[in-house]
Amino acid sequence: MKYGDNFQAVLISNAIEEMNRFLNVVSPCKRNIQDSVYLGDLLVTSYSKFSRNRVFGTMIGKGYSVKSAQIEMEMIAEGYYGTKCIKEINKHLHVNMPIMDAVYNILYERISPMIEIKLLTDSFR
Numbered sequence: 001m002k003y004g005d006n007f008q009a010v011l012i013s014n015a016i017e018e019m020n021r022f023l024n025v026v027s028p029c030k031r032n033i034q035d036s037v038y039l040g041d042l043l044v045t046s047y048s049k050f051s052r053n054r055v056f057g058t059m060i061g062k063g064y065s066v067k068s069a070q071i072e073m074e075m076i077a078e079g080y081y082g083t084k085c086i087k088e089i090n091k092h093l094h095v096n097m098p099i100m101d102a103v104y105n106i107l108y109e110r111i112s113p114m115i116e117i118k119l120l121t122d123s124f125r
Contacts, residue, residue: 001061001062001113001114001117003117007121008046010121010124011046011124012042012043012046014098014099014124015042015046015099016033016038016039016042018096018097018098018099018100019038019042020033021095021096021097022086022090022093022095022097022100023038025093025095026089026093045079052073052075052076052077052078052079053079055073055075055077056069056070056073056077056079056080057077057079059072059073060106060107060113061113066080066107079103080107083100083103083104083107083108084104084107084108086100087100087101087104087108098120098123099120102116102117102119102120
């Protein structure tokens with residue numbers, strides 16, 4: 001969608017906060033969100049050209065339908081299914097997760113990525 005590095009940095013920073021809020025509600029224990037299992041995985045997903053989730057998201061951003069992106073990739077982007085699972089879990093928890101909500105709306109409600117990302121950016125600090 002032609003957003004630059006600064007937008008991606010803001011998005012990832014907000015994603016870290018969102019992950020932390022969700023994890024603290026789901027499993028309130030002592031953890032360091034900067035550990036590789038959390039932050040490392042998010043960074044690789046966000047920046048690696050080999051990340052299936054990034055490839056999938058890029059295709060969706062370019063206008064591919066979910067089905068056509070899945071067919072063309074010939075691989076599983078687990079984030080597609082993970083998004084639905086987290087959305088279902090969060091129906092009961094009510095954690096503020098605007099990024100997850102935007103991704104869900106794009107993937108499952110077929111809302112335009114341009115519209116969802118504009119609404120999302122308006123919510124960022």
